[in-house]
Amino acid sequence: MSTTAVERPLPEGGTEARRHRGxxxxxxxxxxxxxxxxxxxxxxxxxxPAEVWHGLFAAPxxxxxLTEIRLIVQTVRVPRAVLAIVAGVALGVGGALIxxxxxxxxxxxxxLGVNAGASFAVVTAIAVFGFTNPFQYVxxxxxxxxxxxVVVFGLSSIGRGAGNPLTLxxxxxxxxxxxxxxTTAISLSDQKSLNALRFWNSGSVAGVGFxxxxxxxxFIAVGLVLTLTTLPSLNLLNLGDDVARxxxxxxxxxxTVGILAITLLAGAATAACGPIAFLGLxxxxxxxxxxxxxxxxxxxxxxxxxxLVLLISDIVGRLVVRPGELDSGVVVALLGAPFFAGLxxxxxxxxx
Amino acid sequence: MKQTGVGADAGAEAGKGIAPxxxxxxxxxxxxxxxxxxxxxxxxxxxxxxxxxxxxxxxxLLTAATFLVFxxxxxxxxxxxxxxRVIATILGRGEQVDEFVIMDLxxxxxLAGLVVGVALGVSGAITxxxxxxxxxxxxxxxxxWGAGAVxxxxxxxxxxxxTAVVSSVGLSAAALAGGLGTGLLVYFLAWRRGIxxxxxxxxxxxxxxVMQAITTWLLVNADIRDVARAQVWLVxxxxxxxxxxxxxxxxxxxxxxxxxxxxxxxxKPMHLGDEVAAGLGVRHSRVRALLLLCAVLLAAVAxxxxxPVAFVALVAPQVAMRLVRHPTPPMVASGLVGAxxxxxxxxVARAVLPISLPVGVVTAAIGGPFLVYLxxxxxxxxxxx
Numbered sequence: 001m002s003t004t005a006v007e008r009p010l011p012e013g014g015t016e017a018r019r020h021r022g023x024x025x026x027x028x029x030x031x032x033x034x035x036x037x038x039x040x041x042x043x044x045x046x047x048x049p050a051e052v053w054h055g056l057f058a059a060p061x062x063x064x065x066l067t068e069i070r071l072i073v074q075t076v077r078v079p080r081a082v083l084a085i086v087a088g089v090a091l092g093v094g095g096a097l098i099x100x101x102x103x104x105x106x107x108x109x110x111x112l113g114v115n116a117g118a119s120f121a122v123v124t125a126i127a128v129f130g131f132t133n134p135f136q137y138v139x140x141x142x143x144x145x146x147x148x149x150v151v152v153f154g155l156s157s158i159g160r161g162a163g164n165p166l167t168l169x170x171x172x173x174x175x176x177x178x179x180x181x182x183t184t185a186i187s188l189s190d191q192k193s194l195n196a197l198r199f200w201n202s203g204s205v206a207g208v209g210f211x212x213x214x215x216x217x218x219f220i221a222v223g224l225v226l227t228l229t230t231l232p233s234l235n236l237l238n239l240g241d242d243v244a245r246x247x248x249x250x251x252x253x254x255x256t257v258g259i260l261a262i263t264l265l266a267g268a269a270t271a272a273c274g275p276i277a278f279l280g281l282x283x284x285x286x287x288x289x290x291x292x293x294x295x296x297x298x299x300x301x302x303x304x305x306x307x308l309v310l311l312i313s314d315i316v317g318r319l320v321v322r323p324g325e326l327d328s329g330v331v332v333a334l335l336g337a338p339f340f341a342g343l344x345x346x347x348x349x350x351x352x
Numbered sequence: 353m354k355q356t357g358v359g360a361d362a363g364a365e366a367g368k369g370i371a372p373x374x375x376x377x378x379x380x381x382x383x384x385x386x387x388x389x390x391x392x393x394x395x396x397x398x399x400x401x402x403x404x405x406x407x408x409x410x411x412x413l414l415t416a417a418t419f420l421v422f423x424x425x426x427x428x429x430x431x432x433x434x435x436x437r438v439i440a441t442i443l444g445r446g447e448q449v450d451e452f453v454i455m456d457l458x459x460x461x462x463l464a465g466l467v468v469g470v471a472l473g474v475s476g477a478i479t480x481x482x483x484x485x486x487x488x489x490x491x492x493x494x495x496x497w498g499a500g501a502v503x504x505x506x507x508x509x510x511x512x513x514x515t516a517v518v519s520s521v522g523l524s525a526a527a528l529a530g531g532l533g534t535g536l537l538v539y540f541l542a543w544r545r546g547i548x549x550x551x552x553x554x555x556x557x558x559x560x561x562v563m564q565a566i567t568t569w570l571l572v573n574a575d576i577r578d579v580a581r582a583q584v585w586l587v588x589x590x591x592x593x594x595x596x597x598x599x600x601x602x603x604x605x606x607x608x609x610x611x612x613x614x615x616x617x618x619x620k621p622m623h624l625g626d627e628v629a630a631g632l633g634v635r636h637s638r639v640r641a642l643l644l645l646c647a648v649l650l651a652a653v654a655x656x657x658x659x660p661v662a663f664v665a666l667v668a669p670q671v672a673m674r675l676v677r678h679p680t681p682p683m684v685a686s687g688l689v690g691a692x693x694x695x696x697x698x699x700v701a702r703a704v705l706p707i708s709l710p711v712g713v714v715t716a717a718i719g720g721p722f723l724v725y726l727x728x729x730x731x732x733x734x735x736x737x
Contacts, residue, residue: 105550105554167727169486169487170670170723170727171723171724171727173723174719174720174722175720175724176720177662177667177719177720178716181662182717184713185717188587188709194583201568277564281557326569330568330569331565332565333564334562334566337558337559337561341554344551345542
């Protein structure tokens, strides 16, 4: 699935290693683009490359058939491919970041409580306001995810713990636990919410239009910019707090920016697709295997791998139970987990 | 300068940890605490242990509290019974009416809560200690989701036809098989010339994710009425327990606890690292395997008796650790905290809340904030000194 030019961990530093990593990154981008185009052709109705081309670029045509293709490509296939890439990048980068900042190799973006916060907000929106349309509760989901992330970070910052990785992970669990309980309580007493929740929970990149995708992408872009600013200090932080402080890193500031970035990335992706478990965790480990521990390389790899995995999962989900669909969140887990477990068993991973 | 009661802080200096693989080891870190190293040792024949009055005191208090809540919980219901009458009946000196209500009707539920709480607490303490990761709980090792997937399959797919056939006992048995099967699958997949805590967790997460995906998929395709039933089971509930179910769970748990107690003595030195433990004469991989097997079995028994009650296994050891101010999750106290949390939550669910909710909702609603409270308090206390 992610066979790149790089096959084994490379020696640290050196122009040689850097060139290899650069080539790998380039290869990933190319594979991602090809997969993206393939994703436009696949579906309940398979399209030929020529038809995809027409659907994308042909001027409005009186020919009924071409108009229909235009409709399929531009309003259904393109949005979901774009969303898969955007959300996949966000979840992959978010996963790599949170493992770095918490120094916990099993940390996932769900750890900050964003998934639980989003689910809770969705259920509340449905139960209280009677919303039925995903377009209406996307914003609640984002709000819930962001608030949960901020609360978790705030709680873990009280006192001297400030941004302490373990405190953060445990506070995240605590808040997740509480929100999940509230979500269950509401959904058990309100069948409409339960019904919506089970669909939202499975995670999917389908059925969302550009009116949602653009704002979500904007949030993710801000998250990515913040990410870029934290990468050098993240490398130093992983040498231990004392060393990092000695080398002049403002630990509290760096962690705050990092957590903010994770919240934006994971919150926006979760709001648009629902909770997609396991993706961030998995690609962060695969990226670490490919690049070694340098976060300046690891994070971009994780982002591209995240996009690739989500895109492929979406395509597979459209193919396996035709004419129905398997939600991409489900496919990510069903495909990714055995693959990941195999790599783990062969001893490919070291802890963060 | 580092404080014992705040293992929460330990991960910050992960570099100083004892974990050989460099994994975050907040669970084990505070072992270097200077205060502890001067604690007096006690020797009884071949056994020796450190005398920790605080730990003993807290454990006794927890036992008393658990017994008290247990009795109060039995007393509460449509036919309320006073605390003294409950205790008299349990001791075999009660009146006939009380005897019937308590022993026949309410005892199974209360005992189920006790047993499940203890089993989950101890199971969590073992997995967190072995994996040296406070997030490692039976939930992460796939046991609960494996049981859940099987149960949801029975409830939703076989649906109407099997509803009559699959009585709650059949469901429990299937869930037990599902949980056990998944736990053992994770164990064998993670086995590679021994068990490494880190590999175990990663494999566990993978298998868990698959089970969770299957469950989600089943729920998406099911009839909404079945979904509600499955949801209640997935949250965990103590409703309608019978003596038959409780008896099985009780005996299984008792036997397993004896094994755990025997193995735990050997486990202690392993917090110092495998090499040191081997030097002290501990066969570390065997002890670890045995303890993990017990943890899997305990969790599976608990899940089969009450469903995958949320987060008890995660929260109880962490709470116990901070209460007894011990650097690693203490087995006995973890079990007691688990029981207290479960019985207490069941009591709240029945006696306090306006609508009836499964116990799992309440354990989560109480356990989550309490964990956060302990964290915040520990951090604040540190600031003062």
